[in-house]
Amino acid sequence: MAEFNVRADAIDVEQIMRQIRARIREKRGVDYTEEQIQELAKIRLEKFLDPKGVRSDLLEQFRQTDQQDVPPTYEFDDKTLIRSGNPLIAFVRRLLQPILKLFFSPNPLVHALHVQTQINRYLLERAQRDVLVYEVMHNLVVEMTRTGIEVKNMQMRVESVSSRLDFNERRARALEAVVQYRPDAVSERPVMRDRDRDRDRDRDRDRDQGRRQPEPGRQPEPAPAQSAQSAPAAVDPITGGDSLRSRRRRRRRGRRSGPGFPNDERRATNGEPEQRAAGDELTAPNDEHRTAPSNEHRAAPDDEHRAATEDERGGGEHDAAGPQDTE
Amino acid sequence: MRIAVVVQRYGAEINGGAELHARYVAEHLARHAEVDVLTTCARDYVTWENELRAGVESINGVPVRRFPVAHPRTPELFARHSATVFDQPHSLQDELAWLDSEGPTSPALLRYIETNAGTYDWFLFFSYRYHHAYHGSRAVAKKAVLVPTAERDATVGLAMFPPILRGVRALMFNSFEERAMLQHVAGARLPGVIVGIGSELPERPQPERFRQRFGVQDPFAIYVGRIDENKGCKELFAFFQQHIRNARGRMQLLLIGNTILPVPDHPMIRHLGFVSDEDKFDAMAAADVLIMPSYYESLSMVALEAWGLGTPVLANGRCDVLKGQCLRSNGGLFYESYSEFGEALGALASSPSIRRAMGRNGMAYFRRHYTWPVIERKYLQMFEQLAREPEGQQASMAPLPGYFARRKKVLPPGMKVLAGVPEGAVLQ
Numbered sequence: 202m203a204e205f206n207v208r209a210d211a212i213d214v215e216q217i218m219r220q221i222r223a224r225i226r227e228k229r230g231v232d233y234t235e236e237q238i239q240e241l242a243k244i245r246l247e248k249f250l251d252p253k254g255v256r257s258d259l260l261e262q263f264r265q266t267d268q269q270d271v272p273p274t275y276e277f278d279d280k281t282l283i284r285s286g287n288p289l290i291a292f293v294r295r296l297l298q299p300i301l302k303l304f305f306s307p308n309p310l311v312h313a314l315h316v317q318t319q320i321n322r323y324l325l326e327r328a329q330r331d332v333l334v335y336e337v338m339h340n341l342v343v344e345m346t347r348t349g350i351e352v353k354n355m356q357m358r359v360e361s362v363s364s365r366l367d368f369n370e371r372r373a374r375a376l377e378a379v380v381q382y383r384p385d386a387v388s389e390r391p392v393m394r395d396r397d398r399d400r401d402r403d404r405d406r407d408r409d410q411g412r413r414q415p416e417p418g419r420q421p422e423p424a425p426a427q428s429a430q431s432a433p434a435a436v437d438p439i440t441g442g443d444s445l446r447s448r449r450r451r452r453r454r455g456r457r458s459g460p461g462f463p464n465d466e467r468r469a470t471n472g473e474p475e476q477r478a479a480g481d482e483l484t485a486p487n488d489e490h491r492t493a494p495s496n497e498h499r500a501a502p503d504d505e506h507r508a509a510t511e512d513e514r515g516g517g518e519h520d521a522a523g524p525q526d527t528e
Numbered sequence: 529m530r531i532a533v534v535v536q537r538y539g540a541e542i543n544g545g546a547e548l549h550a551r552y553v554a555e556h557l558a559r560h561a562e563v564d565v566l567t568t569c570a571r572d573y574v575t576w577e578n579e580l581r582a583g584v585e586s587i588n589g590v591p592v593r594r595f596p597v598a599h600p601r602t603p604e605l606f607a608r609h610s611a612t613v614f615d616q617p618h619s620l621q622d623e624l625a626w627l628d629s630e631g632p633t634s635p636a637l638l639r640y641i642e643t644n645a646g647t648y649d650w651f652l653f654f655s656y657r658y659h660h661a662y663h664g665s666r667a668v669a670k671k672a673v674l675v676p677t678a679e680r681d682a683t684v685g686l687a688m689f690p691p692i693l694r695g696v697r698a699l700m701f702n703s704f705e706e707r708a709m710l711q712h713v714a715g716a717r718l719p720g721v722i723v724g725i726g727s728e729l730p731e732r733p734q735p736e737r738f739r740q741r742f743g744v745q746d747p748f749a750i751y752v753g754r755i756d757e758n759k760g761c762k763e764l765f766a767f768f769q770q771h772i773r774n775a776r777g778r779m780q781l782l783l784i785g786n787t788i789l790p791v792p793d794h795p796m797i798r799h800l801g802f803v804s805d806e807d808k809f810d811a812m813a814a815a816d817v818l819i820m821p822s823y824y825e826s827l828s829m830v831a832l833e834a835w836g837l838g839t840p841v842l843a844n845g846r847c848d849v850l851k852g853q854c855l856r857s858n859g860g861l862f863y864e865s866y867s868e869f870g871e872a873l874g875a876l877a878s879s880p881s882i883r884r885a886m887g888r889n890g891m892a893y894f895r896r897h898y899t900w901p902v903i904e905r906k907y908l909q910m911f912e913q914l915a916r917e918p919e920g921q922q923a924s925m926a927p928l929p930g931y932f933a934r935r936k937k938v939l940p941p942g943m944k945v946l947a948g949v950p951e952g953a954v955l956q
């Protein structure tokens with residue numbers, strides 16, 4: 202949790218509470234209470250069922266479902282036509298029924314009315330279900346509203362995490378600029394496993410040691426056999442950890458975004474010195490200013506060729522751990 | 529100077545807020561004046577049954593005169609009257625009937641006050657909402673000083689109380705919020721002073737002794753008081769468990785007090801039960817923060833004690849009084865939702881410098897306003913000031929309306945009046 206920006210000797214509770222609320226807003230987006238969500242959901246529901254937008258009378262129909270005066274349904278069977286409260290009349294009707302059938306056939310009529318009662322019953326049940334449908338729809342809209350808010354909050358959180366990530370990356374690069382490699386720490390670096398790359402590096406190392414001139418006040422370079430095996434020998438005593446090779450490698454990385462890349466096109470046109478080429482790495486300017494021996498400039502064409510080879514092999518980004526690699 | 533402290537219940541074992549308040553005030557004023565306590569024989573504030581013997585006894589050196597209650601409270605009748613006066617348009621007679629059903633109705637006590645009005649210089653009535661305070665204040669209005677101990681509930685919306693608030697000589701408020709609320713319902717600027725209550729804190733609390741005695745190693749938040757849903761404990765448990773799930777901190781929640789609500793079975797929540805005052809103060813001094821989740825407080829003694837011991841407070845911001853105290857003291861944070869609870873507790877847990885600074889602020893606030901010498905001085909100064917007040921400038925008690933006027937159902941429901949009372953903390 203990040204520290205609050207509060208001076209401990211001048212506590213202001215209101216200020217802290219403002220910061221707390223700001224942090225909550227940052228984390229969750231806008232705060233909604235349950236009532237506000239319901240209110241929002243209601244608004245959405247009205248909108249969703251807007252008579253102009255959806256159907257002219259849908260909303261009204263939904264609302265009036267339980268208000269309508271629904272007539273009672275009825276039962277209809279084969280005896281309904283001749284049934285009577287008076288048993289005598291019922292008996293006479295039943296007696297005359299065969300005669301009635303001589304005039305017309307009542308059976309299809311009875312069947313049709315019986316089916317109609319079933320349809321009526323089904324429609325009544327359907328009307329009752331509509332209330333439930335309305336409720337379900339309302340709940341769906343509430344959930345949708347809630348989900349919408351969640352999505353918004355998640356978007357804000359992603360943005361927040363993204364900005365933190367950017368910040369951390371920038372900080373990491375800044376830290377790289379000030380880090381000092383200890384010789385004993387360097388020896389613990391992981392071993393590179395790419396044999397081809399190691400062979401190239403060995404060649405580099407041999408050449409570097411052959412070219413390196415002892416400077417006044419500096420200890421002479423150790424013997425090649427020793428330097429190939431012992432970690433401290435591969436560390437540049439001037440840069441405190443950066444070997445010539447690693448510096449060269451860094452420059453190569455700079456060139457990888459070189460000619461043909463927008464940044465370097467501009468640089469090439471302006472004729473800026475080469476040490477600016479690795480400008481997107483914060484370590485480069487320091488290193489270059491500290492060392493910048495002329496023989497390194499001379500070695501550049503060879504290095505460029507080697508860098509291209511490494512790039513083709515796809516090992517360019519991993520060579521920071523290279524100086525002490527042994528087979 | 530002779531002072532009568534009139535309160536609904538009184539006793540060393542009676543720990544209700546207003547009753548304890550009355551006892552502390554009586555015992556401290558007894559060092560400067562001749563104090564009698566006038567009270568009832570009731571021990572239970574729900575039934576008002578006459579459980580204690582009528583007559584005179586001495587409690588901690590203060591003479592206590594008890595009077596019998598005429599009838600105990602009938603819960604059904606009280607509920608019916610409450611529904612009438614709080615939720616419906618009603619008459620003043622309805623309100624008087626409600627007051628009578630609420631109790632404690634003690635005609636003997638009221639008779640004693642009337643007949644001995646000349647014996648005492650001042651009558652200090654506690655809790656405006658009870659029968660003794662209403663009728664007692666009317667009986668000796670010229671000598672009545674009221675300690676209202678009002679909370680934000682529908683009772684303040686009843687029309688019978690504003691004449692009392694305006695008619696007594698002075699009011700001793702517990703907080704700025706209480707004064708603002710009562711002035712709003714009274715529709716007038718009320719004479720009085722914000723006093724509150726003091727607390728006897730140990731000179732040197734020993735946090736380490738508490739940690740050793742109860743085996744507490746990790747940082748912890750503490751709650752002291754009755755573990756009850758009405759005190760906001762249910763919400764506290766829910767919020768704290770959620771906070772543990774989200775923040776994964778090491779902070780425990782320790783609970784001190786009797787339980788009415790079941791305590792969740794959680795490794796980070798420990799209930800220590802009822803402990804001695806020594807342990808309680810040690811625990812409060814050892815705690816990283818005291819949590820006060822109550823929604824309704826007229827004055828939280830526990831919060832004040834925590835501040836007195838240098839412990840910051842995390843209070844329920846929906847309680848205007850607690851929120852106002854946090855803001856005025858700069859000694860605590862407050863919350864109105866889980867998000868705020870989590871963030872505020874996280875801020876206090878993760879920042880020792882903020883905790884220390886808030887603790888210092890709280891301690892300074894306590895010493896400035898709530899030590900007993902300060903409280904005693906405020907009472908005594910008020911009595912002196914009232915004694916000097918010319919008779920023409922004194923407030924007068926409005927008489928009760930006539931028979932028919934009392935029965936007109938023209939008064940708005942208490943809840944409706946309460947809804948119109950402004951909310952929020954008062955900074956000054």
